[in-house]
Amino acid sequence: MFRFIMRKLHFLHLLHHNPLQDKNKEPEKDPATTLLTKDLQQNLAKLKKILGTSNDIIIRTFTFGSNNIEAALIFLDGMVDKTTVNESILLPLMYEYPQSKSDEDSSWNNIEDIQQKLITVGEVKKTYAVQDTILSILSGDSILLINDLNQALIISTRGWEARGITEPQTEATVRGPRESFTETLRTNTTLLRRKLKDPNFTLETLVLGKRTQTDVAIAYLKGIVNPRLIEEIKRRLNQIDTDAILESGYIEEYIEDNPFSPFATIANSEKPDVIAAKLLEGRAAILVDGTPFVLTVPMLFVESFQTAEDYYSRAYYTSILRLLRFLSFLLSILSPALYVALTTFHQELIPTPLLLTMAAAREGTPFPAMVEAIGMGIIFEILRExxxxxxxxxxxxxSIVGALVIGDAAVSAGLVGAPMVIVVALTAIASFVVPAQTDVGSILRIFLTLLAGFLGAFGIAIGILGVLVHMCALRSFGTPYLSPLAPLSTGDLKDVFIRVPLWDMFARPRTIGWIDPQRQAFRLKPEPPPKKD
Amino acid sequence: MNKFSLQIKKMVVLLLVLTLIPFMMSGCWNRRELDKIAIVAAGGIDKENKDKIKITAQVFKVGEIKSPQSGGSATGKPYVNFEGVATTSFEAIRKITQIASRKLYWSHNQIFVFGKEIAQEGIEKYIDFFVRDHETRLMVNVLVSKGTAHEILTTETDLETIPAMNINDIIKDLGATSQAPQITLKDIAERLLSKTSAAVAPLVEVQEINKKKHARIAGTAVFKKGKMVGELTPEESRGYLWVIGKVKSGIINVKTDDGTKRASLEIIRANNKINADIKDGQLVITVKIKEEGTLNEQDSPKNLTELPLWHSLELLQAAAIHREITAALKKSQEYNADIFGFGEVVHRKYPLLWKDLEKQWDELFPYLKVNIEVQAKLRRSGLITKPISPSTEE
Amino acid sequence: MNLETGKIPGYQLIFLIMGFVSSLSMLFLPTQPAKNLAWLAILVSIIEGLLFASIYTALALRFPGKTLVEINEFILGPLVGKIVSLGFLWYFLHLASLHLRNYGDFFTIVYPETPLIVFLIATIFVCALAVKNGIEVIARCSILLVSLIIFLYFFDLFILLKEMDLSKLLPLRNVSVQDFFKASNAVNSVSFGETIIFMMIFPFLNKYVEARKSLLAIIIAGLLIAISAARNTAVMGDLLSIFQYPTYETLKIVDVGDFLTRMEIVVSINFISMGFLKISILYYGLVLGTAQLLKLRTYHPLVFPFGVIITVLGVINYGAISELIPFALEIYPLYSFPFEIGIPLFLLVTAVVRGLPKKTKGDQI
Amino acid sequence: MISLVILTFLGIIAIEVPGLIRKKYWKELIVFLLLLFIAFIASILLAMGFEFPSLIKGIEILIKYILR
Incomplete structure (x- = not known):
C-alpha cells in the first residue's frame, strides 16, 4: 500500500518536469538565437535553414542605389499586403534611392536613412537578432536585409484575408450594437478602442504558444481595475508553457482558479459592447488572436444571468426577465429531478387531479421514472449535439425527427409517459435561456436526477447543498464566485435579481471595481422641468 | 494551496463514487412508481363481528378515469373497493395487500367513513393509526354512516366519477345550507384529546332516487368520549353551527302574515361570541350571535320591506335562530356531550378554577345555564322592492 | 500556526448564529411541559440565552484572536487547560452526533423504509465538504440558506394564517411555574446555550468587536422560534402535545385552494439546510479545536476521521427516539451546564480577577 | 457492508496521506491515523452488527452518579 503511494508520488513528481523546458536548456545550438552577421548571403542561408523550403516564403533579392547594394526582402506570401511591399518598400528603394544618394559618397550603409527617409510604411523596427526576424516573418512582417549590415529592418506589412465584422453568432440582440469581434486581434482591439476613447484604456500584449506564437492582449482600464488583478493575470498567463494557443478556450483552461469545477469561472463574449461594459466595471479582458471570443475576469455567477440588452432596454421588463432567467436556470437543473422525486417519493405533494392524470399517463410504461428521465435527457442531448x-x-x-420520435411516437407506443416529455422539453428550453451555464446545467441535471431517484427530495437537497458549498468555495481570480449574494453586498443587489434604472447605479460592483467605486454622479434621476408660475 | 484544492477535488470525485455505491447496491428503499401504487380515495370502517372490523378502501382505477391516449371509452366503474377484515385498522389495511396487486397509498384519501355500529362502539382506537401514520392525512373529511360505511362507498354518482369524490364535494359544499359540520380527522383528534369537549361528525345516509342509491347528508352524529351517543337533525345541526360560528350560508324560513304566508331569508354572514361568567357562584355561558341576511323569497302580498314589517321580519329571523340553538343545546345536554366546547371557554377564562370544574364537568354540563342572545339583521331584499303580486287590500 | 486563514465579517456571524440557533428549534424543541405557553417559554429562554451569550462575548473580547481551546490553556495552564478543552471537544463531538442523529431520525419518518445510516452518511459528507473549505465557506452558505429559510418561514406563516386560532394560545396560567421554567431551561440549553461553539469562531471575525453582534442574532433567532411555536399552537392547539415533530404536523394541515397542500416538504427543506449549518459549525469547531489542542499545522486531515466518528456516535446515541425527549428535558440541561455556562463563567471570573490577559509587548491586538 | 467500510477508509487514506507525506506533516499524519483507527474500529463493529450500549443512557447514569 505504502509503496504504491510512494510510487505514485514519484510519478507525480515526474509530471512536474516539463519536457519542453528541458529541451530549451541547450540554447547555443539553436541558430535562431544567434545574431545577424554583416554578410547578406550568410544571413540568408541562416534564415533559409530555419524557415525551411516552404514555397510560401518569398525571398526577393535585389540591388539598389548607384553602388548596387545587395539587399533581400523576405516575407511570407499570403500574410503580407502585396501593395505595401511593392509600393512602400520596393518602389522607394529601387527608384528613389539612386536619386537621393547617388551623388554622395558611400553613406548607403546608414540604415537610419533608409528607415527614416525611404520606407513609407507606418511601423519599422531594427533588430540584430535572428530570432526577431524569424518571428516577424512568421507573423506577416517583411524583413529587409542589406549586405554589410548586421541589422535587419522589420517592416510591418501585415495584411491578409480576414473575415469582416459580422453580427455575433452566439449572442443575438434585438436592441444594441450588432458588431462582433473577428479573428484578428488588431481589429478586435480597434473595436474596443472605438468604444473606450480613454487614455487609461491599456493594452498589454504578450506572445503565447511555442509553435503558434499567438498574440495575446490584456485589456483594462487603468485606475479602475485592481492592479493586483492584472499582476495575477500576467502571472498566470506567463505560467502557460505550451506549444499551441488556438483559441481563448485554451487560455481559459490554463488560468482557471479551480480547474475541476464544472462551473466556468472565466466569462467570454464576442460583443465589443459587452467587453467594454465589463472593462468599465473594473474587469480585465484577455484578447487572443485568432478567435472572436474575448475572455473577461473575474467572473461572477450572476454575470451569467446578465445580458447586454438588459442595459439597453427598460428597467421593469429587464427585471422581470432577470427573474425569469433565474427561474429558468433552476428549472433547467431541477425539473427532471423534481419530477422523479415527486412521482416516485412524494406523491402526496401532487394535487389529486393532477396525480390521477399523471398516474394514468404512466400506466403501462415499462421503465422507472428515473430511468425515463435520464434516458430522455440523454436523447435530448444527442439531438441537440x-x-x-x-x-x-x-x-x-x-429536430423534426427528434420531435416526432420523442414527442409522439414514444408516447403513443407507451414507452414513456407524456408528462415526462413535457418535463424534458421544458428543461431543454429553459436550459437555453442562460447560455453561459448550459453545460453546467446538463451535468447538474443528471447528478440531481440520480440523487432524486435514490433519495427523493432529500437527495435533491443534499445534492444542492453540495453544489452550494462548492459554489461558495469557488473564486474567480480571487473574487468570490457567488458575490454579491454570498458574501453579501447589498449595494450590488441592484443588478442581480432585478436591474434598477441606470441612474440609480452609482457604484461599480463592490467586489470588482472597488478601486474607483463611483461611476456616475448622484441625483441623475430625470425629472420634468420645473413648472413655471 | 493549489495542490490542496486539487486534492479536494480528487476527494470529491472519489467520495461521490463511494457514497453512490451503497445507494446503487441496496436499491431505492422508499421508491414507489406511480403505476405501482393504488391511490386510495376513501376509507371506511365497519364492524364485522364481535372483535373484528372491516376496512373498506376505495381505490381509483387510474386507467379507467382518464386515458388520454385511448380516448374516453371507459368501461366499468372507475373505482374498486377493497375490503380487509382484522382486529386493528393497520392489520386490516395490510390484509388488503393480499388481494390488491398494488400497495395502498393513503396520502390522497379524501373521506373517511365510520359505520354506525363502530361509531357507537367507539372510534378512538381505530383512528390512532390514521393520525400516527405518516402517509395518511390529518385533513381528511370524516363522516359517520347511518348504516354501514361500505354502503356509502358503493353509492351511485352522477357528476363525479367515484363515490369518494362525490361525497367529498358534497361535504365541501355543506356551507350552502349549514346543516351539518365539516369535520376533519384533525378536529376529531383534537376533541378526543380534550377531556370535556365532545366530537361531532356529519352523518350520511343512503337514499334511493329512481332506484339508484345516492348518498345524502342527514345531520350530525354526536360523540361522547369517542362513542357516538346520538344524532342531531339538520336543523339542530345548524343550531350547533351557529354557536361555534361555522354557519356560512343557509335558508331560514319564517312565517309572516300571522302564520299564513312564508318568507325565505338567506344567511349572509354570522358571528359568534361565547363568554363564560360566574354569577352568584353559578357558571353562566353567554352565546351571542350576530347575523345578517337578505330577503330572498316571499309569498305574502304585503310589501315586507316597509319598516315595521321589516323589523318584525328581523325579529322572526332572530327567533328562528334562537329556536335552532335551543334545540341543539337541549339535545347536547340530553346526550351530556359538550359539543360546543363550552368547557374550553371556561378553561381559558378561569384556568385556576377549571382544575376542579374539569372533573365534574359531566355532572355540570346537563344543567349548565346558557344565555342565548341573537341579533339578526336584514340587509337587502334582492332585486325587487315590492312583491310581484301586490296586496289588493289597501 | 495559521490553521484558518479565512475571515468573516460581522454580518455573516449574525447569519451563522441565526442558522445555528433556529436549526433544530424550527422542528423540535423540548417545550412539552409548557403546553400552550411554549412560545412564552421560548421568549423567557431568550433572556437566558442572552445572558449566556454575553458571557461568551465578554470572554471572547477579553482574549481577541484566541479560540476557546487557546483561552483554556491561557487561563488554566497547559495541563488543566488541555483537560478542560478535551471535555469541550467531547461535548462538541457528542452534540454534533446528537444533532446528526436527530436529523436522520426525522428523515426516517418521512422515508420509513430507508435505513438511518444513509441519511447520516449523506449529510455528514456534505458537512465534511463544507468544513474542509473552512469557516468562510460555511459563513457564505449560511447567508444563502438562512435567507431562504426566512423567506420560507414567512411563507409558512402566511399560508397558515387561515388555520390559526389565537384563542388556543390562552389561558396564560395553565402551567405550573416549575414546568414552565423546566421547558424554558431546556429550550435554552438546547438552542441558545449551544452557541458556546462560536467561541471557536469569534477569532476569525474581521473586527473582533463584532462578536457582540451574536446577541442581536440570538434575539432575532429567538423571536423567530417563538413565533413559530406560537403559530404551531394556534393551529394545532392541544393536539400538538401528541406529535413528535410539531412544525412538521402543522404544515401538513395547510390547504390553500386545493393546490398548496401538504407543505411539510418545506419543513424538510428548512431542516436539511439548518441541520447542515448546525452540524457543520459544530463539526468545524471540533476539528479546529482538536488541531489547536494538539498544535497541528493543518486541520484538514482530521475532517474525515471525525466525520466517521460522528456518524458512528450518531448511530449509537440512543436506541429509540422516545429516549430523546426525557433526555432533552431532564438530563441534557445538567449535562450541558458545565460546558454552556459553568466553565465559561469560571474562565471569565478568573480572567477578571487575575486581570488577564496581562498586557505585554508581544500581545497587542 | 464491511467491504464498503474498508473501501471508504482506503479512499480516505488515499485522499489525505499523499499530501501529508509530501508536506512532511508527520505529526498530523500520526494524529490522522490514530483517529482513523478509532473510527475504523467503531465502524467495523457497527457494520458487523455489534450492539453498542445507548450513549445517552450512559450519560444519564454518569450525571446521576455525579449528582448523588
Whole structure:
C-alpha cells in the first residue's frame, strides 16, 4: 500500500518536469538565437535553414542605389499586403534611392536613412537578432536585409484575408450594437478602442504558444481595475508553457482558479459592447488572436444571468426577465429531478387531479421514472449535439425527427409517459435561456436526477447543498464566485435579481471595481422641468 | 494551496463514487412508481363481528378515469373497493395487500367513513393509526354512516366519477345550507384529546332516487368520549353551527302574515361570541350571535320591506335562530356531550378554577345555564322592492 | 500556526448564529411541559440565552484572536487547560452526533423504509465538504440558506394564517411555574446555550468587536422560534402535545385552494439546510479545536476521521427516539451546564480577577 | 457492508496521506491515523452488527452518579 503511494508520488513528481523546458536548456545550438552577421548571403542561408523550403516564403533579392547594394526582402506570401511591399518598400528603394544618394559618397550603409527617409510604411523596427526576424516573418512582417549590415529592418506589412465584422453568432440582440469581434486581434482591439476613447484604456500584449506564437492582449482600464488583478493575470498567463494557443478556450483552461469545477469561472463574449461594459466595471479582458471570443475576469455567477440588452432596454421588463432567467436556470437543473422525486417519493405533494392524470399517463410504461428521465435527457442531448454539428439543412431534419420520435411516437407506443416529455422539453428550453451555464446545467441535471431517484427530495437537497458549498468555495481570480449574494453586498443587489434604472447605479460592483467605486454622479434621476408660475 | 484544492477535488470525485455505491447496491428503499401504487380515495370502517372490523378502501382505477391516449371509452366503474377484515385498522389495511396487486397509498384519501355500529362502539382506537401514520392525512373529511360505511362507498354518482369524490364535494359544499359540520380527522383528534369537549361528525345516509342509491347528508352524529351517543337533525345541526360560528350560508324560513304566508331569508354572514361568567357562584355561558341576511323569497302580498314589517321580519329571523340553538343545546345536554366546547371557554377564562370544574364537568354540563342572545339583521331584499303580486287590500 | 486563514465579517456571524440557533428549534424543541405557553417559554429562554451569550462575548473580547481551546490553556495552564478543552471537544463531538442523529431520525419518518445510516452518511459528507473549505465557506452558505429559510418561514406563516386560532394560545396560567421554567431551561440549553461553539469562531471575525453582534442574532433567532411555536399552537392547539415533530404536523394541515397542500416538504427543506449549518459549525469547531489542542499545522486531515466518528456516535446515541425527549428535558440541561455556562463563567471570573490577559509587548491586538 | 467500510477508509487514506507525506506533516499524519483507527474500529463493529450500549443512557447514569 505504502509503496504504491510512494510510487505514485514519484510519478507525480515526474509530471512536474516539463519536457519542453528541458529541451530549451541547450540554447547555443539553436541558430535562431544567434545574431545577424554583416554578410547578406550568410544571413540568408541562416534564415533559409530555419524557415525551411516552404514555397510560401518569398525571398526577393535585389540591388539598389548607384553602388548596387545587395539587399533581400523576405516575407511570407499570403500574410503580407502585396501593395505595401511593392509600393512602400520596393518602389522607394529601387527608384528613389539612386536619386537621393547617388551623388554622395558611400553613406548607403546608414540604415537610419533608409528607415527614416525611404520606407513609407507606418511601423519599422531594427533588430540584430535572428530570432526577431524569424518571428516577424512568421507573423506577416517583411524583413529587409542589406549586405554589410548586421541589422535587419522589420517592416510591418501585415495584411491578409480576414473575415469582416459580422453580427455575433452566439449572442443575438434585438436592441444594441450588432458588431462582433473577428479573428484578428488588431481589429478586435480597434473595436474596443472605438468604444473606450480613454487614455487609461491599456493594452498589454504578450506572445503565447511555442509553435503558434499567438498574440495575446490584456485589456483594462487603468485606475479602475485592481492592479493586483492584472499582476495575477500576467502571472498566470506567463505560467502557460505550451506549444499551441488556438483559441481563448485554451487560455481559459490554463488560468482557471479551480480547474475541476464544472462551473466556468472565466466569462467570454464576442460583443465589443459587452467587453467594454465589463472593462468599465473594473474587469480585465484577455484578447487572443485568432478567435472572436474575448475572455473577461473575474467572473461572477450572476454575470451569467446578465445580458447586454438588459442595459439597453427598460428597467421593469429587464427585471422581470432577470427573474425569469433565474427561474429558468433552476428549472433547467431541477425539473427532471423534481419530477422523479415527486412521482416516485412524494406523491402526496401532487394535487389529486393532477396525480390521477399523471398516474394514468404512466400506466403501462415499462421503465422507472428515473430511468425515463435520464434516458430522455440523454436523447435530448444527442439531438441537440446533432443539431449543432450537422450542416444547417440537415440539422432541421434532425429536430423534426427528434420531435416526432420523442414527442409522439414514444408516447403513443407507451414507452414513456407524456408528462415526462413535457418535463424534458421544458428543461431543454429553459436550459437555453442562460447560455453561459448550459453545460453546467446538463451535468447538474443528471447528478440531481440520480440523487432524486435514490433519495427523493432529500437527495435533491443534499445534492444542492453540495453544489452550494462548492459554489461558495469557488473564486474567480480571487473574487468570490457567488458575490454579491454570498458574501453579501447589498449595494450590488441592484443588478442581480432585478436591474434598477441606470441612474440609480452609482457604484461599480463592490467586489470588482472597488478601486474607483463611483461611476456616475448622484441625483441623475430625470425629472420634468420645473413648472413655471 | 493549489495542490490542496486539487486534492479536494480528487476527494470529491472519489467520495461521490463511494457514497453512490451503497445507494446503487441496496436499491431505492422508499421508491414507489406511480403505476405501482393504488391511490386510495376513501376509507371506511365497519364492524364485522364481535372483535373484528372491516376496512373498506376505495381505490381509483387510474386507467379507467382518464386515458388520454385511448380516448374516453371507459368501461366499468372507475373505482374498486377493497375490503380487509382484522382486529386493528393497520392489520386490516395490510390484509388488503393480499388481494390488491398494488400497495395502498393513503396520502390522497379524501373521506373517511365510520359505520354506525363502530361509531357507537367507539372510534378512538381505530383512528390512532390514521393520525400516527405518516402517509395518511390529518385533513381528511370524516363522516359517520347511518348504516354501514361500505354502503356509502358503493353509492351511485352522477357528476363525479367515484363515490369518494362525490361525497367529498358534497361535504365541501355543506356551507350552502349549514346543516351539518365539516369535520376533519384533525378536529376529531383534537376533541378526543380534550377531556370535556365532545366530537361531532356529519352523518350520511343512503337514499334511493329512481332506484339508484345516492348518498345524502342527514345531520350530525354526536360523540361522547369517542362513542357516538346520538344524532342531531339538520336543523339542530345548524343550531350547533351557529354557536361555534361555522354557519356560512343557509335558508331560514319564517312565517309572516300571522302564520299564513312564508318568507325565505338567506344567511349572509354570522358571528359568534361565547363568554363564560360566574354569577352568584353559578357558571353562566353567554352565546351571542350576530347575523345578517337578505330577503330572498316571499309569498305574502304585503310589501315586507316597509319598516315595521321589516323589523318584525328581523325579529322572526332572530327567533328562528334562537329556536335552532335551543334545540341543539337541549339535545347536547340530553346526550351530556359538550359539543360546543363550552368547557374550553371556561378553561381559558378561569384556568385556576377549571382544575376542579374539569372533573365534574359531566355532572355540570346537563344543567349548565346558557344565555342565548341573537341579533339578526336584514340587509337587502334582492332585486325587487315590492312583491310581484301586490296586496289588493289597501 | 495559521490553521484558518479565512475571515468573516460581522454580518455573516449574525447569519451563522441565526442558522445555528433556529436549526433544530424550527422542528423540535423540548417545550412539552409548557403546553400552550411554549412560545412564552421560548421568549423567557431568550433572556437566558442572552445572558449566556454575553458571557461568551465578554470572554471572547477579553482574549481577541484566541479560540476557546487557546483561552483554556491561557487561563488554566497547559495541563488543566488541555483537560478542560478535551471535555469541550467531547461535548462538541457528542452534540454534533446528537444533532446528526436527530436529523436522520426525522428523515426516517418521512422515508420509513430507508435505513438511518444513509441519511447520516449523506449529510455528514456534505458537512465534511463544507468544513474542509473552512469557516468562510460555511459563513457564505449560511447567508444563502438562512435567507431562504426566512423567506420560507414567512411563507409558512402566511399560508397558515387561515388555520390559526389565537384563542388556543390562552389561558396564560395553565402551567405550573416549575414546568414552565423546566421547558424554558431546556429550550435554552438546547438552542441558545449551544452557541458556546462560536467561541471557536469569534477569532476569525474581521473586527473582533463584532462578536457582540451574536446577541442581536440570538434575539432575532429567538423571536423567530417563538413565533413559530406560537403559530404551531394556534393551529394545532392541544393536539400538538401528541406529535413528535410539531412544525412538521402543522404544515401538513395547510390547504390553500386545493393546490398548496401538504407543505411539510418545506419543513424538510428548512431542516436539511439548518441541520447542515448546525452540524457543520459544530463539526468545524471540533476539528479546529482538536488541531489547536494538539498544535497541528493543518486541520484538514482530521475532517474525515471525525466525520466517521460522528456518524458512528450518531448511530449509537440512543436506541429509540422516545429516549430523546426525557433526555432533552431532564438530563441534557445538567449535562450541558458545565460546558454552556459553568466553565465559561469560571474562565471569565478568573480572567477578571487575575486581570488577564496581562498586557505585554508581544500581545497587542 | 464491511467491504464498503474498508473501501471508504482506503479512499480516505488515499485522499489525505499523499499530501501529508509530501508536506512532511508527520505529526498530523500520526494524529490522522490514530483517529482513523478509532473510527475504523467503531465502524467495523457497527457494520458487523455489534450492539453498542445507548450513549445517552450512559450519560444519564454518569450525571446521576455525579449528582448523588
Amino acid at each position: 446533432a443539431g449543432v454539428r450537422l450542416p444547417r439543412p440537415v440539422g432541421q431534419a434532425i
